[in-house]
Amino acid sequence: GAVVSQHPSWVICKSGTSVKIECRSLDFQATTMFWYRQFPKQSLMLMATSNEGSKATYEQGVEKDKFLINHASLTLSTLTVTSAHPEDSSFYICSATSGQGFSGYTFGSGTRLTVV
Amino acid sequence: GENVEQHPSTLSVQEGDSAVIKCTYSDSASNYFPWYKQELGKGPQLIIDIRSNVGEKKDQRIAVTLNKTAKHFSLHITETQPEDSAVYFCAARKGGNTPLVFGKGTRLSVIA
Numbered sequence: 001g002a003v004v005s006q007h008p009s010w011v012i013c014k015s016g017t018s019v020k021i022e023c024r025s026l027d028f029q030a031t032t033m034f035w036y037r038q039f040p041k042q043s044l045m046l047m048a049t050s051n052e053g054s055k056a057t058y059e060q061g062v063e064k065d066k067f068l069i070n071h072a073s074l075t076l077s078t079l080t081v082t083s084a085h086p087e088d089s090s091f092y093i094c095s096a097t098s099g100q101g102f103s104g105y106t107f108g109s110g111t112r113l114t115v116v
Numbered sequence: 117g118e119n120v121e122q123h124p125s126t127l128s129v130q131e132g133d134s135a136v137i138k139c140t141y142s143d144s145a146s147n148y149f150p151w152y153k154q155e156l157g158k159g160p161q162l163i164i165d166i167r168s169n170v171g172e173k174k175d176q177r178i179a180v181t182l183n184k185t186a187k188h189f190s191l192h193i194t195e196t197q198p199e200d201s202a203v204y205f206c207a208a209r210k211g212g213n214t215p216l217v218f219g220k221g222t223r224l225s226v227i228a
Contacts, residue, residue, distance in 0.1 A: 105162075
């Protein structure tokens with residue numbers, strides 16, 4: 001089945017630094033990628049939607065200059081948390097879907113970000 | 117926009133019993149309803165899904181029912197096992213490559 005590989009699985013960084021999270025679709029072309037954030041014991045909150053080759057569409061309240069999303073190819077999307085602060089500590093999850101027919105959504109395994 | 121309500125938020129059952137989780141959605145244009153299982157520290161895993169042209173779908177111990185008129189759908193797990201313990205999320209999607217809207221999740225505990 002469809003697989004999305006997400007790295008790193010966890011990362012600890014210092015306040016003020018930037019962190020990049022990668023999601024790769026291994027066996028299909030991900031025309032659309034979604035990035036979610038999940039706080040402990042809460043549901044997944046959509047941060048942004050990105051289509052390959054286009055600028056990402058951010059949800060209300062999500063700072064686009066802080067959470068940089070790049071989806072330059074059909075198999076790779078990245079989320080960069082810039083100038084990270086402790087309140088950015090969360091579980092970040094990507095999800096991908098193909099544009100050819102509808103085959104559902106495939107989720108990455110998530111990245112636990114801790115900012116100290 | 118779409119709003120998905122999920123109940124209950126926690127559910128404890130004895131091993132071997134059945135578990136039912138219910139969700140309602142607000143947008144009648146939604147046409148795809150997946151259910152995900154999430155274990156601690158992991159991403160969501162699809163366990164079953166249903167499209168709006170189907171009323172029921174079953175996969176071994178797991179089944180989903182959809183009532184389009186009432187705009188609600190339910191997950192049924194029979195003969196529960198301890199390894200079914202996890203957080204379950206329902207979701208809905210309107211169409212095209214639009215994002216899923218998730219319910220708030222149900223923490224299922226299966227007691228051996």
